Amino acid sequence: MAQQVSTNEIRGGYKVEVEGQPYIVVSNEFVKPGKGQAFNRIKLKHLMTSRVVEKTFKSGEKLDVANIEEMTMRMLYKEPDGVVFMDESNYEQHKLPLDSIGDVIQWLKEDLTYDIIFYNGQPVSLEPPTFLELKITETAPGVRGDTASGRVMKPATLETGAKIQVPIFVEEGEVIKVDTRTGDYVSRVS
């Protein structure tokens, strides 16, 4: 049987399972109007879709704790149907199917470590480091006069496949720092 937690104990950050879906608790408010039944308003963020929903529960109700494990793993290599990571604590290899990786695929680089969330033993989400240093593999050369015409950014492709905007003075082959949450260029890395 799943471990349970009472609405009285749930705090932000708890991971619970509601109607068979895994959520992270965003907030929990105890409400008891006058002599009425006490209830809790709980905001939940879906672990995979990040969609936030609000639910109410009778106060004292017990929710299932989601069977979730978080691990930091090193990326080894890509295959056509997935990406292979290694758990460095025991050198076990895990292949994550492409659908559990989603858009993060554009930030995957061999030999870097990533935070991976397993739900019921299945990988469901993958977090890249917030900042990555990556090489520009393709971008048009900066042209004199671009700045004067008001153009300051240009498209570039990074070694991981991510397509971002970089300042026009940055050239192909350079390593830059990028914010993976937004895909924004941060700085040159010299």
Place this chain on the structure above:
Amino acid sequence: MRIPILKDRAALLAAARSFFASRGIVEVDCPILSPYASVDAHIDLIRAGTQYLHSSPEYGMKRLLCEGMGDIFQLSHVFRDGEHSAKHRPEFMMAEWYRVGMTFPELIEETLEFCRLFLGPVSSAQISYREAFKKYLGIDYFHLTTPELEEIVHKSGIPIYPEALQEGKDGLLNLLLGIIIEPQLGVGGFTVLTHYPASQAALAKTTLIDGEQVAERFEVYYEGVELANGYHELADPIDQRQRLIDANEMRKKNGKETLPIDEEFLKALEKGLPDCCGVAVGFDRLMMLRHQTNQIGHVIIT
């Protein structure tokens, strides 16, 4: 920060006592530990051995009223299991008092005066429970069926949990009150909410208004915070027994333990409770508002 607040708390305890003394209301200290619990559908008690810690000194005080003690007050810690939030603690302080022969409007006025000891000259406005639903939600629930009301809760974007539906209209009204109406009550001045549906007052007299059976019950709100709950007290022992049984039935339906009924209390009512009004005020809540904090932990000894 902490020591000045605790000293101020002591000053307000003294001010409360002189407020009561100046009105001829006598202090009593009914036991906190009791073999009989207050039976309320939605208040859970904390057990102490084979007995309970009281959730209010109500029954003990009413027994004294029946013996002819006259106007009385108690400043007491009370206990309610499972109530945890920024403004709830399982142990908190309540000021509760009873006024023999006082009318319902007079007790409302006296309760506001008590609150002003803490908060200064705050204005007040009164609205009935039913009118509040008209004002804040544009509905007259009395003329709505349970499914119609359920639809309104849905449309308000409020998710309904199953046990709320078990209580029919009351459960749905409770959701709307707690989520939509309460935060808007008492903004810039006290709101006195009066005349609750009869089903929502275990110990109050009832009366008929606009076809609806309503309880002579009031609550005081300030800045969205519930401060006081008062009744024109029910004196009929037969009616009282039935309401205690009903409350236990509701507890059973909600999967809660049923509680023993205090026969001494009912026996006292049989001898005769004088016509009176009574109110319970959250002392810690008043201290929170006085010190402009939304954390009860800032105004009590933790």
